[in-house]
Structure formats: structure tokens, C-alpha cells
Amino acid sequence: SAVISQKPSRDICQRGTSLTIQCQVDSQVTMMFWYRQQPGQSLTLIATANQGSEATYESGFVIDKFPISRPNLTFSTLTVSNMSPEDSSIYLCSVHYTEAFFGQGTRLTVV
Amino acid sequence: GENVEQHPSTLSVQEGDSAVIKCTYSDSASNYFPWYKQELGKRPQLIIDIRSNVGEKKDQRIAVTLNKTAKHFSLHITETQPEDSAVYFCAASLSLGGNQFYFGTGTSLTVIP
Numbered sequence: 001s002a003v004i005s006q007k008p009s010r011d012i013c014q015r016g017t018s019l020t021i022q023c024q025v026d027s028q029v030t031m032m033f034w035y036r037q038q039p040g041q042s043l044t045l046i047a048t049a050n051q052g053s054e055a056t057y058e059s060g061f062v063i064d065k066f067p068i069s070r071p072n073l074t075f076s077t078l079t080v081s082n083m084s085p086e087d088s089s090i091y092l093c094s095v096h097y098t099e100a101f102f103g104q105g106t107r108l109t110v111v
Numbered sequence: 112g113e114n115v116e117q118h119p120s121t122l123s124v125q126e127g128d129s130a131v132i133k134c135t136y137s138d139s140a141s142n143y144f145p146w147y148k149q150e151l152g153k154r155p156q157l158i159i160d161i162r163s164n165v166g167e168k169k170d171q172r173i174a175v176t177l178n179k180t181a182k183h184f185s186l187h188i189t190e191t192q193p194e195d196s197a198v199y200f201c202a203a204s205l206s207l208g209g210n211q212f213y214f215g216t217g218t219s220l221t222v223i224p
Contacts, residue, residue, distance in 0.1 A: 033211060033212075041216070041217070042200060042214045042215060042216045042217045043155070043200065043212075043214045044214075045211050045212075048211060092154065092155075094212075096210070096212075099145060099157040099160065100145065100147075100155075100157065100202075100212060102154040102155050103154065104153075104154050105154055
């Protein structure tokens with residue numbers, strides 16, 4: 001199994017500012033996945049973070065808006081940049097072993 | 112890419128009855144199909160999964176069936192209990208490891224005591 005520590009658990013931010021979300025895994029993993037879950041909705045993949053290379057973004061998500069760092073095999077950050085109220089959502093990181101494990105999520109509210 | 116559809120979006124059952132949630136997928140190359148339960152304010156948790164070389168898998172009150180030909184799979188919960196109330200997501204993937212999951216839209220299950 002994997003234990004993922006994600007922080008912050010929640011935040012309220014002013015529009016136009018940026019928030020960086022951190023995920024720490026208790027073991028080394030090649031890929032980490034970042035998802036967005038809007039209220040009452042399913043999980044949408046934002047990007048896949050591979051250590052040592054640039055993240056791969058899904059359609060509709062761009063690096064300038066959601067820059068990702070992956071400095072080592074146990075850690076990753078997702079930044080939500082120049083936030084607007086439409087960015088209010090839950091953001092989750094995930095790793096895949098014998099199953100997919102998720103961080104506890106970051107509930108972001110942009111006002 | 113893969114497209115996963117899930118039905119119904121909401122489901123209410125009486126305690127003790129069975130609940131069935133169905134998903135279809137589009138990519139015949141997908142070979143791993145997990146089901147996740149997400150309680151309010153919590154992270155998704157795996158409840159059962161099935162691989163494409165198996166037609167059915169059961170774990171106590173929970174079972175999953177897979178029809179590769181028709182590209183659909185279903186979650187069956189028997190003898191439902193109030194603590195089964197949650198949102199359930201199906202997903203499809205090209206195995207695990209570095210492959211992303213494509214999630215269904217979710218089913219909000221309410222078990223009425």
C-alpha cells in the first residue's frame with residue numbers, strides 16, 4: 001500500500017493569487033497523477049508527473065495555469081495559478097501500485 | 112481516448128435490498144476495472160477491481176462482473192446497509208503502473224434504513 005500526505009487540506013484564496021499543493025508519498029514511485037474533482041462531479045485528470053521530465057497535461061489543462069514539479073520519486077507539487085472562482089474544486093494527487101491510492105484532497109475555494 | 116459512462120447517477124434502495132451500478136467503456140485495450148467508494152469529504156477508496164482475464168469477482172457483499180465483448184462491467188452490492196451510502200465511481204485503465212484511470216461520472220447511492 002501507499003500512504004500519501006497531501007496539504008493543505010483546504011484553503012480559501014483571493015482571485016488572481018496562486019496556491020501550491022504538496023503531495024508526499026511514503027515510498028518511491030515513478031508517476032504521480034493530479035486530479036480535479038469539482039463539486040458533485042467525477043475525477044478529471046489534470047496531468048501526469050514523471051520524475052525527471054516535464055509533466056504531461058490532459059486536454060484543457062496547460063502548464064502555465066497548473067505548473068507541476070516532481071523533484072524526486074516521493075514528492076510532487078501542483079500550483080493553481082492566477083486563480084478565479086471557476087478553479088474552486090477539490091484537487092487530489094494519486095499513485096498507482098496494485099491499486100490507485102489518493103491523497104486526502106485539497107478543497108480550494110476562490111473568492 | 113477511453114470514454115467511461117456510468118449509470119445511474121443516483122440510486123436509492125431500502126436497507127437489505129441489492130444495488131447495481133453499470134459502466135461501459137469504449138477502448139477495447141482497457142484491461143483493468145476498479146470501483147471506488149467515496150464518502151462525503153473523504154478520498155476515494157478501492158472496494159473491488161477486476162482484470163480483463165476474469166469475468167466475475169466477489170468479495171463478501173460486493174461483486175463485479177465484466178463483459179469484455181460488450182465492453183461493460185457492473186458493481187453489485189447485496190444486503191445493503193446504511194454505511195454503504197456513498198458515491199461510487201467505476202474506472203477503466205490499461206493495467207496499472209504508469210497508466211491513467213478514466214473515471215465514470217459517479218453514482219450517489221443512498222441506503223434507506
